[in-house]
Amino acid sequence: MSRSRLSKFFNGLFCLTCKPSIQTPCVWCAPRYLLAEFNIQLLLPTIFIYLFSLNALADDLQLSLVLNQGIVGTSDNGFYGDSDDGFSTDFTELSINGNYRISPKVRIAGQVLYLHAGEVNDGVELDYLFLDSQFYSNEHFNLGINLGRFKNPIGHYNETRDIAFTRPGIFLAQGIYPDSLRDLFISSDGILVYGNLFQPQGEWHFEIAYGKPRVEKFGKFLPKNTDISRGRATLGRLIYEHNAGQWKLGLSYANQTANVKASDLSGFDLPVAVNGPVNGEQISKQIQLTAQYNFSRWTFTAEYVYTDADITGKDITIISPLPPFAPLTLDFSIGSQTESFYFQAENRIDRYWTAIARWNVLNPNKNNKNTEIGNASFGYIDSKRTSDLTLGIRRKLKKNMMLNAEYHYVKGVAWLAVEDNANSSLKSPWQLWALTFSYRL
Amino acid sequence: MISHLYRLMSAVRQLNHIDKNTTPQSSPLTPVKSRSLRLAAFCCLIVLFASMHLKANEQSHLADETVPITHISHDDSHNGPMNIPRRTIRAIYSMRMLTWPDGRPLTVFVLPDDHPEHQQFCRNTLGILPFQLRRSWDRLIFSGKGRAPIEVRNMAEMKKSVSATPGAIGYITGVQVDESLAIIKIL
Structure with missing residues (x-):
C-alpha cells in the first residue's frame, strides 16, 4: 500500500469538522493525525496488538483480520484500475472482523472494510454490524434474529465476497457478482430472521430479511441532479445441505428498491420536454439458484441468476409535442432483464495446490427490449452478451497465507466498471490476468 | 493408490503381451489401437506418478486410521x-x-x-x-x-x-x- 493510499484510508477516520481542513486537527483527531502523518506504519500494528491481546484474554471476543493485495493486468480495457497500461496495483482489501458473545444466546458481530478496487471503490466502510439473538434452540431446530446492518443472503458467495479466503479464485464470476455493481447487493439495514433444521440426512437453512438497502452509490448510474433515497429490501434464501454439505442446493430471492428524484433531465436525450421534477423508483428483483457438489478432490459449483430491473416514474408532466403544446401527465416504466450463469470446477491437487476453471456467461439484456435506454438501466456498461473463461491456481504458503494467479479470456465487456473505462473505447475479446497475496490473522 | 498403479501396470504388460504373441488378424486390438491404448496408459501413469509425487507430503501426515x-x-x-x-x-x-x-x-x-x-x-x-x-x-x-x-x-x-x-x-x-x-x- 502506498503512503498516499494509507493517508486516504486514515482520512476516513477523522471527524467531520476536521476532514475538510486537517491541517488544524481538533483535540480528538490530533493523535490520529500525528500517527497518520508521521508514523503511519506503526498505527495498524499497534491497534492490532492491542486488540489481539484483548482477544487472548477473553474467550467471548473473537477477532480476525484479512489482507489481500493484488496486481491486475489486461490486454485491453480497464479492470481494477488502469490495468491495460502495464498493470494496476489498485486492488487492496483489508477487513477487520469482530464477534462478541454478550450472553449465551446473544452476540454482536461487525466488520469494517477498507476496499480499493480501481476507481470503483476506495475507502473505509462499515460492512455489517448487528445483534444476533438465537432465541430458540433445541437439538433439531434453532431460530434466531439479526438486528442492524447485515449482509444480504444471496447465493453462495455474496455475504463473503470481499474476503479472499472464501473465494475460490481471485475474482468471483463477474456476471453474477459484478464488482462494478457491488454496492447494489452487499448489505441492508433492518431485520433478518434465520432458522436451521438439523435432520439425520441433511440440514435446512433459511433466512428472511426486510430492511433498507444501501444506496450510497446508486447515484452514479443516474443523471446529474438526481437525488436518491433508500427504498426497501426484501430478501429470502433457502438452502439444503445433504450429508454435511456433500451436496448443496439453494434458492435466493431479492427485491430491492430505491427512490429517485430527478430535478433536471436535460442529460437524457428524451423525445419530449419534461416539465418539473420527476419522481421515480428503481426496482430490482432477482432470483438465484445455487448448486454445489463436493468430492474429496473436486468441488463443482453452478449458479444461475435472473434479474428484472425497472425504473418507473409517476405523474410526470411533459409538454405535448403536438399543438396546443399543453402539459400532459403520464407514468412510465423502463425495464431490462438480465441473466447469468456459471459452472465452476475446483481441484485440490494436494494440500498446497488448488486449481480452478470456470465458465461464466452474462446476458445483460435478455429480452433485447429498450436497448438504447436499457443500456444504462442496471449499471452495465454494455448490453451485449459477455462470456468469461477463467483458469486459476492457488498456492497455500502457510495456514494463513496464500498466493493466487488467475487468467481470464473474455468476450464482451458488459461487467466492466464505467469508472475504470471513462476515457477509452472498449475492446473485445480481451484478456485479464491477476496475482494476489492474501493473509489472515 | 498402489493398487491402481498395479492394475495399470498389469494392463500395460497385457498390451505388450498381445503385441508380441498374436498376429494382427487374430488380435482383438489392431496395432494402431493398441499403440494409442499404450500411449493412453503411459499418460495415465505419468499423471499418477505426478499426483503421487504431489501427494507424498500429504500421505506422510495421514494418521493410522485405527486410533480410536x-x-x-x-x-x-x-x-x-x-x-x-x-x-x-x-x-x-x-x-x-x-x-x-x-x-x-x-x-x-x-x-x-x-x-x-x-x-x-x-x-x-x-x-x-x-x-x-x-x-x-x-x-x-x-x-x-x-x-x-x-x-x-x-x-x-x-x-x-x-x-x-x-x-x-x-x-x-x-x-x-x-x-x-x-x-x-x-x-
Whole structure:
C-alpha cells in the first residue's frame, strides 16, 4: 500500500469538522493525525496488538483480520484500475472482523472494510454490524434474529465476497457478482430472521430479511441532479445441505428498491420536454439458484441468476409535442432483464495446490427490449452478451497465507466498471490476468 | 493408490503381451489401437506418478486410521456420559448452534486442520471432509453469522481446555478421561 493510499484510508477516520481542513486537527483527531502523518506504519500494528491481546484474554471476543493485495493486468480495457497500461496495483482489501458473545444466546458481530478496487471503490466502510439473538434452540431446530446492518443472503458467495479466503479464485464470476455493481447487493439495514433444521440426512437453512438497502452509490448510474433515497429490501434464501454439505442446493430471492428524484433531465436525450421534477423508483428483483457438489478432490459449483430491473416514474408532466403544446401527465416504466450463469470446477491437487476453471456467461439484456435506454438501466456498461473463461491456481504458503494467479479470456465487456473505462473505447475479446497475496490473522 | 498403479501396470504388460504373441488378424486390438491404448496408459501413469509425487507430503501426515477417538465435553456437575445424536454433533461442529440444547453456552475446541486426528474426526464422526468444515466456518465467521471454533495445538491442550471451560466440547485419542470430562456417545 502506498503512503498516499494509507493517508486516504486514515482520512476516513477523522471527524467531520476536521476532514475538510486537517491541517488544524481538533483535540480528538490530533493523535490520529500525528500517527497518520508521521508514523503511519506503526498505527495498524499497534491497534492490532492491542486488540489481539484483548482477544487472548477473553474467550467471548473473537477477532480476525484479512489482507489481500493484488496486481491486475489486461490486454485491453480497464479492470481494477488502469490495468491495460502495464498493470494496476489498485486492488487492496483489508477487513477487520469482530464477534462478541454478550450472553449465551446473544452476540454482536461487525466488520469494517477498507476496499480499493480501481476507481470503483476506495475507502473505509462499515460492512455489517448487528445483534444476533438465537432465541430458540433445541437439538433439531434453532431460530434466531439479526438486528442492524447485515449482509444480504444471496447465493453462495455474496455475504463473503470481499474476503479472499472464501473465494475460490481471485475474482468471483463477474456476471453474477459484478464488482462494478457491488454496492447494489452487499448489505441492508433492518431485520433478518434465520432458522436451521438439523435432520439425520441433511440440514435446512433459511433466512428472511426486510430492511433498507444501501444506496450510497446508486447515484452514479443516474443523471446529474438526481437525488436518491433508500427504498426497501426484501430478501429470502433457502438452502439444503445433504450429508454435511456433500451436496448443496439453494434458492435466493431479492427485491430491492430505491427512490429517485430527478430535478433536471436535460442529460437524457428524451423525445419530449419534461416539465418539473420527476419522481421515480428503481426496482430490482432477482432470483438465484445455487448448486454445489463436493468430492474429496473436486468441488463443482453452478449458479444461475435472473434479474428484472425497472425504473418507473409517476405523474410526470411533459409538454405535448403536438399543438396546443399543453402539459400532459403520464407514468412510465423502463425495464431490462438480465441473466447469468456459471459452472465452476475446483481441484485440490494436494494440500498446497488448488486449481480452478470456470465458465461464466452474462446476458445483460435478455429480452433485447429498450436497448438504447436499457443500456444504462442496471449499471452495465454494455448490453451485449459477455462470456468469461477463467483458469486459476492457488498456492497455500502457510495456514494463513496464500498466493493466487488467475487468467481470464473474455468476450464482451458488459461487467466492466464505467469508472475504470471513462476515457477509452472498449475492446473485445480481451484478456485479464491477476496475482494476489492474501493473509489472515 | 498402489493398487491402481498395479492394475495399470498389469494392463500395460497385457498390451505388450498381445503385441508380441498374436498376429494382427487374430488380435482383438489392431496395432494402431493398441499403440494409442499404450500411449493412453503411459499418460495415465505419468499423471499418477505426478499426483503421487504431489501427494507424498500429504500421505506422510495421514494418521493410522485405527486410533480410536473419544468425544468429550466439560463436566463439572458430574452428569456422567452423554448421548448425542450424530446430527446434533454435526450442527455443533458446523457452528450453527450457539448453546447446548439445555441453554448453556457452547464452546467448540478443535485441532488444526491438517492434524491427523482432526482429519480422522471429520471423516469418521462428522462424515465430512476437513476443507468443507473450514469453508463453512469461514462463511459464518466472515458474514458475522457465527463464531469460530477455538483451535488448540495438540491433544494435551485439548484435554486441558475442555476440562477448564464450562460448556466445552472436543475430542481426544484414547480414553484417559478424568473427572472433569464426560464421554459423549454418538447415537
